[in-house]
Amino acid sequence: MADGSIGLWTVPLAVLGGAIRVSTPFLFVSLGECITERSGRINLGLEGTLVMGAMSAYGISYLTGSPWLGVLAAGITGALLGALHAGICSLPRVNDVAVGIALMLFGTGLAFYLGKPLIEPTAPRLPAIDFGWWSDIPQVRAALRVNVLFLIGVALAPILYWAFRTTRWGLLIRTAGESSDAARAMGHSVLLIRLRATMVGGFLAGIGGSFLSLFYPGSWNEGLSSGQGITAVALVIFARWDPLLCLWASLAFGGAAALGPALQSVGVTSGYHLFNAAPYILTLAIMIITCSPKRTLTGAPAELSITR
């Protein structure tokens, strides 16, 4: 064991490390989407927001030398894309799902176009905190190198859970999402509430993107996101619109995504691509198990276009 070879233990360790590392973008996008969907709107464009966030974070980090400014830039880019989605959806007879798909393609396309010159240079990355200092085993240390963004995301989940119950904004977002009639009867502007919720959702998704380019995998290229954004949107449904469940679901998906590389590293090479598909198989399996044609989803905001 002293030589650092820990045999099959690599797999669960890598899955744990993956759960921490890979889950962060899932976590941010799903928490953001959770806010947006609780206000009664679906933003499928978060995949585009994620990629735009990754690109702008990398670019700003490269230009200014500060990765944290990059994170902020990613958030602002995301919020602007959110505002664009909400703005278009405010028009009469506009379907939020269709706008979301358009913005997903728009976001990724724009990011690839603007990000062309960023593929070569290396930008400063986000630092990590070493929670594995107590161990001699390199795999343990690798697994426990945790990024601050992950910790922020973990803290954000219970904060959101609390905020949905006890803050005015939380109650207003839920009202807009559960009954726009009620919100209007109280004199609130549903469109304004949804605009803000979509912007906050975009902000968080943008930050999720900055994690991709500035920490893990930690570079900018066109294959950076393999559908994490859209998976995270599905994850919100699986998590029943509950921020705390979003956290657990993100960890599960992160772990599943790390399964393929982990098995490869211990020499299980057959079916590598199949194991890489684990998150998607997990998505399908969960959806099949938890959904039924005979009942509606519990916890679904009543104003969502998919549940109405």
Add this chain to the structure above:
Amino acid sequence: MIIGETPPPSGAFGVDAIAMTMRFGDFLALDNVELKVRPGSFHALLGENGAGKSTLVKCIMGYYHATEGDIIVGGREQAIANPKDAHALGLGMVYQHFTLVPAMTVAENLVLARDNVPAVVDWSKEMKELEAFLARMPFKVPLSAKVSDISAGERQKCEILKQLYLKRRFLILDEPTSVLTPAEADEVLGMLRDMVVRGELTILMITHKFREVMAFADEVTILRRGKLAGAGKVAELTPDAMARTMIGAEELTVQPPRTGEAGQARLELEKIRALDDAGAIAVHDVSLTVRAGEIVGIAGVSGNGQRQLVEVLAGQREAESGEIRVAGDPYHASREEMRRHKMSLLPEEPLKNACVGGMSVADNIAFREFDRAPFASGGWWLNRSAFRNDARKKIGQYKIKTRTPDTPISALSGGNVQRAVLARELGGDVEVLIAANPCFGLDFAAVAQIHAEIMAARNRGAAVLLVSEDLDELLELSDRLVVMFHGAFVYEARTSEADLTVVGRHMAGH
């Protein structure tokens, strides 16, 4: 005008609407209407659907801006630009559809309705204040229960409590008792009446139930087709006089007398169990037999499983277990079985459940037979002129008001959509008829016609299952009455022997 200057801090005040005219494009919704609600009175606003009642109160509440006319609140002219201005003056409205958020608790709903919700809500403090407020109120509601889990009656009480919590002293109630049992309605209106008598509140109630007008209102204003048709003290009027003022000179279809005796069992339900959309059991092993030439009425407050039961019979929902037999044969709501047994269905919300809104009146009328002669040759080539001819005949026969047979059915009024469905479902022979709230929200003329058609179908020997939330309708039409509560049949009686208070008690689950 002076917005923000509130009327005296406590006690009731009156509201007058003078010479109100409201135009929507070419359509004159209100024509020089006058409404005077005295301070500390219980005022009823009567009128048929589309008479302009809702438009009038929405003008008062600031949702609409009247084309002409003035609103006088507490003796002073006010320009009410939006609902917030109305709220600031102490005016509040309880809507026909609930404005509570179902997924939230009662307490959350109450606090949320305030104008000054704190950025961070201190729930322990708020709960204490709410409990202190409830202690002063005539009716109680469970504060920490989710609104979706409480009964319709409790929700209506919540809506009213919400207005009182917001310190509104002039309440507009839009058909407040449509979801309540008669006993609950009496309880709620009685308590409000007490507050009116104590001078704490003025009430303007939109309704079409004469019983409630006679029992609780001091004065009444009656609208017809956007015009003031009459007004006066309730004590000096009779229900008949009010009904005549409401309807005007329109002729109502005369209902045929009940003739003939019930025959053999036609529709049999045996231990039907069905789930609701959330997967909970909504219909609990119910069994029922409806015989030929008999109307069986199912009474109950909305949300007790009636909808799911009708959906099972209509083929819109699968039963979890149990058996349905029609004339002795097992029935699974297939098109073939419906045709063979001459099943007819008048579901609630006909535009949603029985029509395709974007298709023409003629197409909708032909749904049952569209792929057979004379509408189609060989089962696939449709003969459009046959559609139109059949529709023209039925449009005349059932008095459907539509511009042409090719008009999309969604452009028709509720009464005429239901008439079109009636024409389709009752146009041919009928052996089994299932009707669910067939008259909900319709005007007198349509109601009279639908009641007459249902009675005629019964007299011709059809087995009729009539599910309704309107107890008066059930008492008028059915031979036998069954009360449904929490998905089960809890009471059954011959209608002629049924005691209204006993029926009401079972509807409330006691």
